[in-house]
Amino acid sequence: MTAGVRRQLLALDAARYGDRELSARITAVPVEGEPAAPWGVEWATGSQLDRSVRRIPTPHSTDALLAVATAVLDGRPVAVTGSSMAVGGGSERTVRVWDLTTDQQIGEPLTGHTGEVCAVAAAVVDGRPVALSGSGDRTVRVWDLATREQIGEPLTGHTAAVAAVATAVVDGRPVAVTGSGDRTVRVWDLTTREQIGEPLIGHTHGVCAVATAVLDGRPVGVTGGHDKTVRVWDLTTREQIGEPLTGHTAAVRALATGVVDGRPVAVTASEDETVRVWDLTTGRQIGRPLTGHDGWVLSVVTTTIEGRPCIVSGGEDWTLQVWDLATGEQVGEPVNGHTDKVRAMTTAVLDGRPHVIAGSQDGMVRVWDLTTAGQVGEPPTGHTGEVNAVATAVLDGRPLAVTGGADGTVRVWDLTAGRQIGQPLTGQDDWVSAVATAVVDGCPVAVTGSNVRVWDLSTREQIGEPLTSDEEGVQAVAVAVVEGRTLAVSGGADGTVWVWDLATREQIGQPLTGHTDEVNAVTTAVVDGRPLAVTGGDDGTVRVWDLTAGDQVGPELVFPLPVCAVAVVPDGRLVVGFGWEVAVLARR
Structure with missing residues (x-):
């Protein structure tokens, strides 16, 4: 290249x-x-990347960073990190402190551990900010962050690696709660530096994660282990509260606690690739496990949810994912309900709230309320094959969805009533691979592929002959208004892009060429007053076309996998779905 x-x-x-x-x-x-x-x-997104290789703003430079905690030192936010760092033929087990404002390491590493540093936490003891580190050497060490010196002798007692450390305040005293591969949880008084009572026993395998919270006014410890359970401990009485929280099917590797709607919750992450949220008061799981896309992103749209610009992506893993367009963070739980690949989506506003209409390879069309993430009514049924394309329109003041399927039919649905309107539109000799809607001479129409057909949505009849033959294999269709004319833009299996005048039903100019493989995705937009088409294809490129001049705008954008979906944000940013990933690009 x-x-x-x-x-x-x-x-x-x-x-x-x-x-x-x-x-x-x-x-x-x-x-x-x-x-x-x-x-x-x-x-x-980086869903194909192992989390261990995702960037951390303040990493240890030459080996695995195993633990991170935060603290405040002299009014500055700092991070405390632990690792097992390779040095020449040996290794240096270190704790490091980083200034989060400058991203610079503060001073030299804190050394003393003879095993890898598996866990770190922070606390305030006698007015001094301190860091605690747990290690494979079975000890816990306490460090003065101001002087950068170890405080006293290590805390000993565990008979296996200390895998987790958290801090809390019990009866006004700062304490540390530690978990180990020896299956025990221990509580330490950080002022006297002595263990409080006997170890807490209950886990049947090593303890991997520890966090603390306040439950009904009581300080509690929450622990997760290789035994797949989460346990809650009263740090005052040092007894387990209730039964273990079960649901994970593999080791619980990480824990965090928080408060949601006034309720204390625990968030757990497991080797079973799920994240679960638990109500610590009831001991029950809240909602479904959180997951990301596990397959190709096949469709993507943009919308606004409660004032936030968002992306909705649908995938081979049967889920819809919602992402905050500004931060790239996933919003809420994945939207589940489809029983096969989500191949097509569009958005609409119903009763003042944003909805997405999604078509799936299971032959179902489902309507989802993006504010509640709930399905609206029962899925409309009718298609006998996968639903490949979805668009919306308005007819006589009613919001409609128009869908195309592998059964060769186009169907029109009343989104308010949740039912199909009349009989399917037939005539297609092959599956309907694309749908777009427009208004031509005051008449709402649908434009469909795999050959380009135009349908009158009022009479539900085809207008004239198809614009292309079946052999040309139109994969994607979008519409635009250019200089007062309503146009259709189609992308084909031969890599060409065609522009059609829907009023005269004639092709405009020569095909737009550049793609070297199937064009899978087409969308249109107006940016800086210029009507554009954006196309993506199996050749891994995205191309932008000026619909007035009929030329490509700038160089193509190249991606490492086939581009399956494109969308344009009103401010001109591009959203691209390729392989398992979603990316947002902005004009410089």
Whole structure:
């Protein structure tokens, strides 16, 4: 590839690895003989990347960073990290302190552990900010963050690696709660530096994670282990509260606690690839486990939810995921309910709330309220094959959905009543791969592929002959209004993009060429007053076309996998679905 293309791919990968600043620096690098990069990657998901290689703002430089905690030192926010760092032929087990304002390490590493540092936590003891570290050497050490010296002798008692450390206040005293591979949980008085009572016993395998919370006014410890359970302990009486929380099917590796709607909760992460939220008062799981896409992203749309611009993506893993467009963070739980791949989506506003209409390979069309993340009514049924395409329209003041399926039919649905209107629209000799809607001469119409057909939604009859033959295999369709004319833009299996005048039913100009494989996705937008089409294809490229001039705008954007979905945000940003990932790019 050319240096310009390599620059863009490296910037995309930096964003996927979580380093936006590096991505911006790469994009800004001048390349001899190439224009400045017109697009920069704002953020991208990295679901195909192991979490251990995602960027951490203040990493240990040469080996695994195993633990992170935060504290305040001299009014500055700092991070405390622990690792097992390779040095030459041996290793150096260190604790490091980082200034989170400057991203710089503060002083030299804190050394003393003879095993890897598995866990760190922070507390305030006698007015001094301290850090605690648990290690594979079976000890817990306490460090004065101001002087950067170890306080006293290590805390000993565990007979296996200390895998987890948390802190709390019990009866006005700062304490540490530690979990170990020896299956025990121990509580330590940080003022006297002595163990309080006997170890807490109950886990049948090693304890991997510890957090603390306040439950009904009582300080509690929450622990997770290799035995797949989560347990809650009263730190005052040092007894287990209730039965273990069960549901994970593999070791519980991480824990956090918080308060949601006034209720104390625990959030657990497991080797079973799920995240679960638990109500600590009732001891019950809240909602479903949280997961990310486990397969290809096949469709993507943008919308606004409670004032936040968001992306909704649908995938091969049967789920819808909602992402905050500004931060790239997933919003809420995945929307589940489909029983096969989510191949097509569109959005609508019903009763003042944003909804998404999703079509799936299970042949079902489902309507989801994006505010509540709940399904609206029963899914409309009718298609006997997968639903490949969805669009919305308004007819006589009623919001409609128009769907196309592998059964060769186009169906029209009343979104208010949740039922199909009349008989399916038939005539297609192959599956309907794309649907878009428009208004032509005051008449609402639907435009469909795999050959381009135009349907009158009022009479529900086809208007004229198809614009293309079945052999041309139209994969994607979008509509636009250019200089007062309503146009259809179609992308084909042969890699070409065609533009059609829907009033005259004639092709405008020559096909737009550049893609070297099937065009899977087409969308249109108006940016800076210029009507554009954006296309994505199996060749891994996204191309932007000026619909007035009929030319490509700037160089193509290149992705490492086939592009399955594209969308345009009103401010001109691009959303691209490729492989398992979603990326957002902005014009520089």
